[in-house]
Amino acid sequence: MFDNRPYSGTDIPDQNENDITADNKIADNILLYGVPGCGKSHKVEEEYESKITTEKNKIRVVFHPDYTYSDFVGQLLPVLKEVENAQGVKEEKLQYEFVLGPFTQILKTAYAEPDQQCLLIIEELNRGNAPAIFGEIFQLLDRNDDGKSKYSIYNRDISMALYDEPNKPIKLPSNLTIVATMNTSDQNVFTMDTAFQRRWQMKHIPNRFTGESLDEKTINHVAKHLPNSEISWGAFAQIVNQKMHTANLGFGGTEDKSLGVYFATDNDLDDAERFAEKVLKYLWDDAFKLGRKELFNDCSQGLSAVIEAYEDAKGDPLKAVLVPEVYNEMQKKMAEMAAEQAKTAEEKTSEEEAAESAAEDNPAQEPAGEE
Known part of the structure; x- marks a missing residue:
């Protein structure tokens, strides 16, 4: 301060x-x-x-x-x-x-x-x-x-x-x-x-959900599954952003409305009510305001119905509120991200094995002992 x-x-x-x-x-x-x-x-x-x-x-x-x-x-x-008055008294x-x-x-x-x-x-x-x-x-x-x-x-x-x-x-x-x-x-x-x-x-500051530059905290945040869903935050946000950019929402500059990688916190992703009130409400009120049918499968009853359907869903709550095509794209994105993660892990293993092999072929020279 x-x-x-x-x-x-x-x-x-x-x-x-x-x-x-x-x-x-x-x-x-x-x-x-x-x-x-x-x-x-x-x-x-x-x-x-x-x-x-x-x-x-x-x-x-x-x-x-x-x-x-x-x-x-x-x-x-x-x-x-505190000052002195004419009589020399402090007041x-x-x-x-x-x-x-x-x-x-x-x-x-x-x-x-x-x-x-x-x-x-x-x-x-x-x-x-x-x-x-x-x-x-x-x-x-x-x-x-x-x-x-x-x-x-x-x-x-x-x-x-x-x-x-x-x-x-x-x-x-x-x-x-x-x-x-x-x-x-x-x-x-x-x-x-x-x-x-x-x-x-x-x-x-780029909005990255994948790539070698991500730190461990961001990697874990991106991989975190949404409440009661098989879809991760990374897959959800990337597909929503992609839909935002390709759909005709009646305004330009859709990149500026994108979901940032930390738009939702870990606590938001652990609680269905918090996620609905923060993320779904933002998408309804702002990002997809002029094209809600591009994302939500039932827009006739308003935002309150969407939030209630999400919070009360028996199965995956995203499936209950999103357009089926969008939900399917999120599932495909999950598979792509899993394949990319596996490839990265394989490359890392190969690099470690190569480093170990090189170390075995060129052992460090021990200092000569005294005779």
Whole structure:
């Protein structure tokens, strides 16, 4: 958590721009984007957050429609402060002071500790009006090759927090990285213009259900069977996504509505009610809103009937609510995934046997003993 106590103006040493060097620690503005559940936040934790071991050197915020520039940078707020009155008696009085927002707090930390890497994480960047939230800080996002801002800005409150001086220019230092995430499928959110986006290093997070790059946790998650079903989550999601892309659903950009590999958690896949309310409801209300008959076998009674049929099914609940053709495709996908898994296991065994054979043919030389 960031320190939102009023800034006193005396708790940070003077810093010159040249002091902010952070050798071999070049910072950047990085924006990870992809479909919901593809692993953006996991990527942030694994590649960035886990490498900052000091808690005060990293701050995480979440943008939303009501989030403002003042929330992000800081604002004047009423605080109770102990002061001496004319008679020399100390008493608490209400005063207005600048309270640091997360941006100013992490910037202050980065300036105070130039040899330490600092990290600002912004989740759901486009769920707030990002250009308005950044305001003039937008200018700082242009960086030189050394990671410092190319241009400076003037902001009295931030300047007082950094230097205890009101008119010194401000730049992002080379030890402050900003990492943001963005869902490409969010509809009722703010758009970001090209000028804003180009100041970020964009990184697409692929939505992978198969492949050698998957870790063991993802492999197990993909292979997990849906509640009371013979169909795995991986087979279900891949066929649904495939249907989403090939069916005429009345809108473009269907990839953005795809089910991410972690759209449903392990707990969602263990409970029929949770799965129905989270996944089936999303497919009905959003992804297949204009083409429900492409996926659901009975659309006449509405979503509640679909969920009840799924939860009350005697056999495989997917068979009770999905179009037979779609269900059959999921069964075929299960067979394909099983064959692929067997092939991968066979190749791995062959590689291990080859390695063992090579080791036997070229035994390690034992050091000669003393005579």
